[in-house]
Amino acid sequence: MTSPPSHLWLNALLQALQFVQSAWLEALYALGITDDSHGAPAWPFASRIAGENLVIDVSLARQFAWMLAAIAFAVACLLIALLWRRAWRWLALAAIGALLVAPWPSPSLWLTAAVPTSFHSSPTGFTVQSIARGSRVYAAQCAACHGADGRGEGPLAATLDRWPPTMASALLSRRADGELFWHVLYGMRREQGVTMPGFAGRLSDREIWAALDYMRVLSASAGMAAGGSWPVPIALPSLTVKCADGPARQVAAWRGRQRVRVVAVDATHPPPFEDPRFLTLLIRDGNVLASRQQGQEQEQGQPVRAVRTVTSSGKAAQVTPLFGARADCIADSPEAWQVFAQIAGASPGSLAGTEWLADRDGWLRALAPAGRRGWADGGLMCTTSTSAPDDATANGRNGPDPLSTTLRRMDDDPVRFVKGGFVH
Ligand code: HEC
Structure with missing residues (x-):
């Protein structure tokens, strides 16, 4: 899928329309003109501006934008005329002229049926x-x-x-x-x-x-x-994370700051080493997690010999002299395993070893299924960029390592998610 070059201004237009309509709704609510519906201000009109139609029909969107510009120009002319009290004839003429030459696309094209909850957003936090x-x-x-x-x-x-x-x-x-x-x-x-x-x-x-x-x-x-890919980027589900050296926190608190790597671990797939390029979040099968919480802290089958050291908070962390510490932030939610298995399109039984990458804005972007070649296949799951990974990387010589390439491509092609708009 290649986006038309207009996708940037169209997304900006959509976002502005959404913002203006939401602000208008807030104002009506503050003035007591509209009531609540299902926990948020109710949209009192039978229609709203159909951003989704503007995206489908670029020439309609262009006409719509010109109409808005002409209205804004006319209003500005009249304001200046009122305040300045000079040249009002010319200003009035300019205003009328702008309104006359503006295209006036039929409202039936850019309005659509609305409901009281049209502007509600989900209160769940996608946990x-x-x-x-x-x-x-x-x-x-x-x-x-x-x-x-x-x-x-x-x-x-x-x-x-x-x-x-x-x-x-x-x-x-x-x-x-x-x-x-x-x-x-x-x-x-x-x-x-x-x-x-x-x-x-x-x-x-x-x-x-x-x-x-x-x-x-x-x-x-x-x-x-x-x-074999996600139709649209999916947000990194929020969950409670426990790290060895800190209080429990929500994954959502990492959003906007750091990339996150999620790794499904079990006895035969030990936690990977910490990596400064992202935070690492471990998920475990709910049953294993439960037994661990009952105090069975010993892990088996660690292929890399590690020494136990004590972190500043007094808890044990595994440090291997050559590579540094193993990741120790673990999802404290038994549901996580099942949810991430579905996102990977894998069965829960074969999930261990799978990795996901979320970008800094909190969108899951890449997947390295268990048992494949790690990140050597790229792994980006939802992208409009058609460029293939560099040859040097593909054949494993000279170029940066495959994970760096995936991270670079992820950062170069950010998600510009606007409801009804373009994704990239
Ligand atoms: C009796 C069958 C039936 C059941 C039960 C049912 N759906 Fe649907 N659903 C449909 C059909 C048919 C459509 C397409 C309707 C249309 O486009 O007019 C649909 C459409 C939808 C859509 C798309 C709405 C849209 O705006 O286009 C969503 C979301 C949805 N269903 C969610 C649910 C959820 C959640 C449940 C359970 C709580 C559910 N459905 C139960 C038959 C069903």
């Missing part, structure tokens, strides 16, 4: 706990139609008037979060009648947001099954 809760809701309420794998082929799907959409697509990133929420709450209807039932009264708001979190993970795993 592994929320994703795990969502997976239970999904299995019980949604899988019959949407399919356990999220590809829209559940046992009930063929009996419906409309086939459920596959999650191996960018669908969830195209729609406003608050509208997805509303659709699950109250269902969807088209000309042929109700296409999806609503769950109001059966599921709580929290359960619906959790189910949507889980659907994002399903989207990654369905994409892996369909084409």
